[in-house]
Amino acid sequence: MIDLGFDTWVHKRIRLLGIDAPETRTKDLQEKAIKNIKNNGGKVWGTFVLGLPYQKEKDIQECLNYAKQLKIDYPIPNTVTPLPGSAFYEELKSKDLLIEKNFDKYNYYTLVFKHEFFTTEQLKNLISKTIMNFYNDLFLQDEHKDRLYTFAIKIASFLKFTAAVVSSEGNNNSLQQDFSCLKELLNPNLKKHTEAKGIHNTIEMTAFLKILGRQLIQININAENTPMICLAIKTDGRRIEYINITEEAEESTSIEINLQLEQLIRNKRAPQIGPKTLSNVLADNKGFGKKINLFRLFTAIGYEALAYKISQLH
Numbered sequence: 001m002i003d004l005g006f007d008t009w010v011h012k013r014i015r016l017l018g019i020d021a022p023e024t025r026t027k028d029l030q031e032k033a034i035k036n037i038k039n040n041g042g043k044v045w046g047t048f049v050l051g052l053p054y055q056k057e058k059d060i061q062e063c064l065n066y067a068k069q070l071k072i073d074y075p076i077p078n079t080v081t082p083l084p085g086s087a088f089y090e091e092l093k094s095k096d097l098l099i100e101k102n103f104d105k106y107n108y109y110t111l112v113f114k115h116e117f118f119t120t121e122q123l124k125n126l127i128s129k130t131i132m133n134f135y136n137d138l139f140l141q142d143e144h145k146d147r148l149y150t151f152a153i154k155i156a157s158f159l160k161f162t163a164a165v166v167s168s169e170g171n172n173n174s175l176q177q178d179f180s181c182l183k184e185l186l187n188p189n190l191k192k193h194t195e196a197k198g199i200h201n202t203i204e205m206t207a208f209l210k211i212l213g214r215q216l217i218q219i220n221i222n223a224e225n226t227p228m229i230c231l232a233i234k235t236d237g238r239r240i241e242y243i244n245i246t247e248e249a250e251e252s253t254s255i256e257i258n259l260q261l262e263q264l265i266r267n268k269r270a271p272q273i274g275p276k277t278l279s280n281v282l283a284d285n286k287g288f289g290k291k292i293n294l295f296r297l298f299t300a301i302g303y304e305a306l307a308y309k310i311s312q313l314h
Contacts (some may be wrong), residue, residue: 046072078108132184149308159161176223191244201240211300218253223261
């Protein structure tokens with residue numbers, strides 16, 4: 001686990017004391033550590049402490065751009081949290097900058113002190129949008145990846161983080177407002193890129209695609225009966241022809257999955273697909289042909305889940 005962000009704050013504090021501590025030294029160590037981990041077959045989890053007192057919008061964007069440059073596998077952005085008993089907490093308390101007395105809000109997602117450049121809501125929205133842009137590149141990477149289940153874990157991490165951030169305030173916003181950051185996933189270059197490169201060339205999914213066969217799968221994410229984004233995946237049994245994320249649904253789909261955020265975000269920290277969601281999927285795919293397509297999809301997913309379990313035994 002590599003922590004990016006807090007080191008920079010520490011360096012700034014050290015320099016105030018007149019001690020030389022160049023940031024480049026930290027970056028060199030981070031780059032070397034990540035290279036060593038990847039060269040030895042490991043995966044990199046990178047934590048990012050965002051919302052530090054000196055940070056402006058450009059600083060947060062630069063931090064996440066740096067994460068892209070490092071090609072971190074699992075980015076974990078956290079809002080800086082002054083934990084009681086820490087020097088950071090005592091410093092903010094002495095300056096009367098703490099704005100939250102409810103310690104349940106000291107959750108690494110909520111800004112609990114008065115920031116010079118952000119309100120709590122502004123920082124939450126900025127972090128949501130920038131991390132969306134980070135994950136938006138998952139389908140565009142050209143380097144070889146591992147199995148499909150590895151990619152699925154990244155998507156699960158992304159969904160878990162998004163739910164945690166947008167739900168952390170406990171405000172009275174509608175789900176459409178809270179999840180407006182999903183629009184950041186819209187990418188006009190995605191379909192063209194995946195057609196040209198073929199995501200099956202960067203993620204090992206040969207068996208998955210053979211089981212799945214020729215499909216046009218559409219996943220619609222809705223909030224309060226209003227469409228937010230539509231994810232379309234077209235396969236031919238050997239390859240993924242394209243992946244596209246749009247605001248408008250495709251026509252003539254072989255499998256249609258409608259995900260209602262109201263049903264998914266029961267546990268704010270971890271979106272869950274429950275019985276209601278599964279029954280809706282069955283109801284939305286009427287007819288024998290679509291039921292067969294669903295069976296193939298569930299079988300392919302089950303195969304990958306089994307492969308993941310087996311990989312954990314070695």
